[in-house]
Amino acid sequence: MFVEFLSLTDFRTYPQLDIALKPGVTVFVGSNGVGKTNIVEAIGYLASLSSHRVSNDAPLIRFDSPRSLVRARVDRGGRSISLELEITAGKANRARINRGAPVRARDILGHLRTVLFAPEDLALVKGDPSNRRRFLDELLASLVPHHAATRSDFERVLKQRNALLKSARASGRFTSAHESTLEVWDQHMAEAGAALLKARLELVDLLQPHLNAAYAALTDGSKQAAAVYRSTIHSQLSDDGEVENDGGAGLPPLASLSAAELAELYLAAFKQQRKREVERGISLVGPHRDELELMLGQAPAKGYASHGETWSLALALRLASYYVFCEDDPAPGAAPVLILDDVFAELDSQRRSKLAGIVASAEQVIVTAAVAEDIPEALSGEQFKVVPGGVASGQETV
Amino acid sequence: MYEGAVQELIDELGRLPGIGPKSAQRIAFHILDADPADMKRLVDAVTNVKERVKFCSICGNVSEQDTCNICRDPRRDPTAICVVEESKDVIAIERTRSFRGRYHVLGGAINPIGGVGPEQLRIKELLNRLSDKQIEEIIIATDPNLEGEATATYLARMLKAIGIPVSRLASGLPVGGDLEYADEVTLGRAFEGRRILT
Ligand SMILES: Nc1ncnc2c1ncn2[C@@H]1O[C@H](COP(=O)(O)OP(=O)(O)OP(=O)(O)O)[C@@H](O)[C@H]1O
Ligand SMILES: [Mg+2]
Ligand SMILES: [Zn+2]
Numbered sequence: 202m203f204v205e206f207l208s209l210t211d212f213r214t215y216p217q218l219d220i221a222l223k224p225g226v227t228v229f230v231g232s233n234g235v236g237k238t239n240i241v242e243a244i245g246y247l248a249s250l251s252s253h254r255v256s257n258d259a260p261l262i263r264f265d266s267p268r269s270l271v272r273a274r275v276d277r278g279g280r281s282i283s284l285e286l287e288i289t290a291g292k293a294n295r296a297r298i299n300r301g302a303p304v305r306a307r308d309i310l311g312h313l314r315t316v317l318f319a320p321e322d323l324a325l326v327k328g329d330p331s332n333r334r335r336f337l338d339e340l341l342a343s344l345v346p347h348h349a350a351t352r353s354d355f356e357r358v359l360k361q362r363n364a365l366l367k368s369a370r371a372s373g374r375f376t377s378a379h380e381s382t383l384e385v386w387d388q389h390m391a392e393a394g395a396a397l398l399k400a401r402l403e404l405v406d407l408l409q410p411h412l413n414a415a416y417a418a419l420t421d422g423s424k425q426a427a428a429v430y431r432s433t434i435h436s437q438l439s440d441d442g443e444v445e446n447d448g449g450a451g452l453p454p455l456a457s458l459s460a461a462e463l464a465e466l467y468l469a470a471f472k473q474q475r476k477r478e479v480e481r482g483i484s485l486v487g488p489h490r491d492e493l494e495l496m497l498g499q500a501p502a503k504g505y506a507s508h509g510e511t512w513s514l515a516l517a518l519r520l521a522s523y524y525v526f527c528e529d530d531p532a533p534g535a536a537p538v539l540i541l542d543d544v545f546a547e548l549d550s551q552r553r554s555k556l557a558g559i560v561a562s563a564e565q566v567i568v569t570a571a572v573a574e575d576i577p578e579a580l581s582g583e584q585f586k587v588v589p590g591g592v593a594s595g596q597e598t599v
Numbered sequence: 600m601y602e603g604a605v606q607e608l609i610d611e612l613g614r615l616p617g618i619g620p621k622s623a624q625r626i627a628f629h630i631l632d633a634d635p636a637d638m639k640r641l642v643d644a645v646t647n648v649k650e651r652v653k654f655c656s657i658c659g660n661v662s663e664q665d666t667c668n669i670c671r672d673p674r675r676d677p678t679a680i681c682v683v684e685e686s687k688d689v690i691a692i693e694r695t696r697s698f699r700g701r702y703h704v705l706g707g708a709i710n711p712i713g714g715v716g717p718e719q720l721r722i723k724e725l726l727n728r729l730s731d732k733q734i735e736e737i738i739i740a741t742d743p744n745l746e747g748e749a750t751a752t753y754l755a756r757m758l759k760a761i762g763i764p765v766s767r768l769a770s771g772l773p774v775g776g777d778l779e780y781a782d783e784v785t786l787g788r789a790f791e792g793r794r795i796l797t
Contacts, residue, residue, distance in 0.1 A: 347787060357745050364711035382709065382716055385753045389745065 202314065202534050203565035204244060205281070206274040211266035212288075213239035218591055224276075226561070226582025229569045235587050237569040241317070241540045243271045244567065247286055248315040249343055250294070250306055253542070259290040275313050278534025284309050310346050314537035316523040318544050322515040326495055326502050333493040337401050340522050344529055348400050355393040355488065362386040362484050370482035379479075387471045390487060395463035397488045398432060402456045405430045405493065407528070411521035416497075419513045419520075419555050424498040426517055430455070431492045433485070434466045512548060516556060523563075539566045545575045553577045605631070657728070659704035659721045661686045669693075669701055676700040678735040682725065682754060684708050684742055692740060700738075703728065708746040709753055717753060725754075729761060736764050743770035743788070769794075 203224040209215045214236040229237045238254070242261075246252055252261060262269045268289040275282050285297040286306060294306035324332045342349040365386055369379040405428055416426035432455055455463065470486045471478070478485050495502040495514055502514050526537045539560050545553050545568070557577035560566050570576050573584065586593040601609065605627060613623035630638055654660065655667035662668070669675060669689070679700030683689055689702050705720040728734065739754055741747035751767055758765045769792040772781050781789070 350787075354745070361711050361745065361749070365716075368711060368714070378716070378718065381756070382711075382753065385709070385749050385756070386711075388752055389749055 202275055202277040202536065202538060204273050204313070204538060204567075205276050206272075207240070207244065208270075208272040209240070209243050210270035210272075211263040212243050212269040212271055213261060213263060214590065215239065216263065216590065220585070220592055222565070222567075223583055224565050226566045226568065226580045228573070228576055228580070228582060228584045229567070229587050229592070230571070230573045230576075230584060231587030233571055235589060237571075237587050238319075238542050240587070240592075241542050241567055241569055244273065244313075244538070245315050245317045245540060246288075247271050247273055247284055247309070248313040248538075249339060250286075250310065251339065253317050253319050253321055257290075258288050258294070261288055262290055273313065276534070278532065280534075282312055284312055307346070307349065310343065310349070314343065314526055314535075315540055316519055316526065316537050317540040317542065318516060318519045319542040320544065320547055322519060322544075323511060325515050325518055326506065326511045330490075330492040333495070334488070334491065336518065336522075337404055337493060338397075340525070341400050341404055344404070344525070345400075351393075351396050351400055355390075355397045358386065358390045358393045359484055359487060359489055362390050363482075366478055366484065367482040369479060375479050387468060390484070391464040391467035391471070392460075394467050394487045395460045398434065398455070398463055398491070399458075399460045401488065401491075402430055404525075406456055407525050408518075408521045411524040412517055415517040415520035415524070415559075416513060418559055419516055419552060420510075424510075425496075426502075426514060427496045428518075429494045429496060431494050433487060433490045434463065434470055509549060509552065513552060516544070516552075520559065534564070536564050539563045541566065541568045543569050543571070545570055545577065546572075554579065654704075658702050659686075659706060659724065660689050660702060674699075677733045679738065680725075680728065680734060680736075681738045681740050683740050684747065684750070688740065688742075698738070700736075705741070705750070708741055708750040710746045720750070722754070722757075726757075729758075729763065734763065736766070738766050738768065740768045743768075 204222050207218075207220050207222060209218040212218075218240070220240075229240060231237050242252055242254060246261065255261070268287055270285065270287055272283070272285045275284060283299050285300075286309065287295045287303075289295075295303045296306045296309040297303055298309060298312065325336055338348075338352050342352065362383075365379075365383060369375055369383070372379075409428060412428055413426050416424075434455065435452070458466070467486065474485050484490075495518075497506055497510060497514065500506075502511065506514060523537060523539065527535075541556075541560065544556070548556065553575075554577050557579040561579045566580065566582075568576060568580060608630065609620075609623045609627045612618055612626050613620055615623075618626070651663050652661050653663070653665070655662040655670055656665050657670045658667060660667045660669065664671075676699045679698075680703050681692060681698055681700060682703045682705060683692065684705055684707055686704055689704065692698055692702075703721070703725050705722065705725075707715050707720055709715060709717060709720070737754075737758055739751045741750045755765050755767070770785075771789040771792055772778065772785060778786070
């Protein structure tokens with residue numbers, strides 16, 4: 202698919218911006234702080250309802266404006282869809298599809314698909330596990346909109362269960378009444394946790410081959426890249442009361458288990474951890490504490506990979522999600538729009554040209570860079586010069 | 600800010616559920632303009648409700664007497680109890696005319712974040728009613744959200760030990776809607792609660 206028209210009203214630095222885009226490569230160049238990322242952030246937001254830079258909506262709305270409007274026309278295999286999103290801070294956003302009646306924002310999910318690469322992606326490899334869990338959960342929700350609910354259902358159960366553990370701890374004595382209420386939340390958390398765990402495990406299986414292939418294509422191929430899902434479902438309580446994870450030695454791999462079987466494992470793990478959870482007043486076992494460990498060869502990437510390897514792995518994760526999208530919907534025109542925000546400046550020339558070679562064949566690639574020289578030759582296309590508050594008209598490069 | 604009495608009225612109205620500051624202001628000015636006799640009736644209605652209405656000593660439903668109309672009605676099926684969260688749920692189920700038994704109003708749902716545990720609900724009262732050997736079936740009709748489901752689980756576990764059959768209302772698709780417009784969660788739940796036809 203490709204974005205053929207983008208219109209921003211009171212979004213970040215733009216009072217009003219209207220640009221027509223073409224399939225193939227589009228490059229936005231301009232000095233630091235001029236507003237390049239703001240443009241691609243808007244496109245990404247329309248696809249995922251989240252920004253790659255901020256977790257709340259307020260910064261997206263232009264200073265002193267009550268709301269932002271992001272509109273786009275998207276071509277999907279020759280059919281045009283118009284999407285419109287109204288962003289109001291602190292209130293539910295509203296969307297319109299093909300100029301219809303306003304609907305909930307989440308109803309536009311799935312119409313535009315994007316995969317966005319940005320310097321922030323380094324945190325996927327170097328950051329704490331919550332970055333990788335978010336990566337999986339966001340990808341799940343864009344692949345299967347229903348999984349947005351799988352995750353929010355789990356988060357709600359977790360909050361309730363934590364509230365109960367906390368109040369039990371505060372009361373100073375864990376009574377049989379606490380126990381019987383906690384058993385109810387155990388059951389609901391086991392079910393909600395198993396649904397989320399199962400979905401994540403299936404996704405990791407889909408990502409795995411693409412991750413390794415993309416990493417090989419970005420590097421000289423001397424190291425294997427892998428993602429290993431480490432679940433707290435295998436947590437055991439050691440003799441000195443510490444939580445240990447034996448990785449489920451001797452048990453069948455989690456991916457082969459049904460959601461019901463996973464829920465049973467959670468229930469057993471909750472029982473195991475009861476004393477410790479009550480002492481700490483917090484849930485210690487569940488998908489909220491799981492880790493997607495990234496491996497390069499024998500070593501975990503975190504703490505071992507070099508700066509260049511870290512970059513390659515982060516890019517490979519994003520590429521892998523692009524391939525998973527393509528596999529999920531192989532119809533013509535269904536492939537996501539690729540967005541590369543300021544990544545080339547960070548890469549050495551070899552990785553630059555390899556990445557450019559891989560993404561150049563996508564239906565639409567949108568690139569930002571502070572200086573045009575950072576863009577590899579393989580990515581020639583229309584170039585827009587971004588100036589304060591707008592863009593100067595595009596020009597072709599060869 | 601308005602002067603004394605007007606602002607006080609706006610503040611009080613704004614405390615009501617579902618009424619924001621704008622609506623509170625609109626209602627306050629409607630009251631200012633309205634016919635005094637109409638407003639007298641409103642004030643009386645509020646006063647009466649607070650003075651006269653109590654909660655049924657058996658089921659917890661709102662009632663003007665010690666026991667409510669439903670608990671006193673000898674034509675109601677004495678073998679079935681439908682457990683709900685609030686009195687307004689009784690009204691909703693009564694409108695369906697599908698249920699001829701009696702009710703039990705819990706007064707909410709288990710909600711640790713809101714500080715509501717089983718002890719804060721009328722669960723002990725429900726157990727007391729079950730010592731009446733006539734009761735053969737309990738239908739749990741708590742809300743189809745997480746807290747309602749958790750309450751249903753709690754009751755089901757407790758009642759299982761007593762040996763009374765327990766059922767749960769199915770949550771499913773809204774009637775009169777189109778399948779394609781049902782959201783994924785509703786559709787997913789409807790699948791889980793499907794019935795066998797043949
Ligand atoms: N809500 C807002 N209202 C007005 N201006 C904003 C808003 N949010 C961000 N800005 C301004 O936008 C600018 C940043 O824009 P952007 O991130 O798009 O720059 P960029 O062109 O990508 O720069 P770089 O090359 O450094 O990445 C900042 O100067 C910031 O002050
Ligand atoms: Mg930028
Ligand atoms: Zn009654």
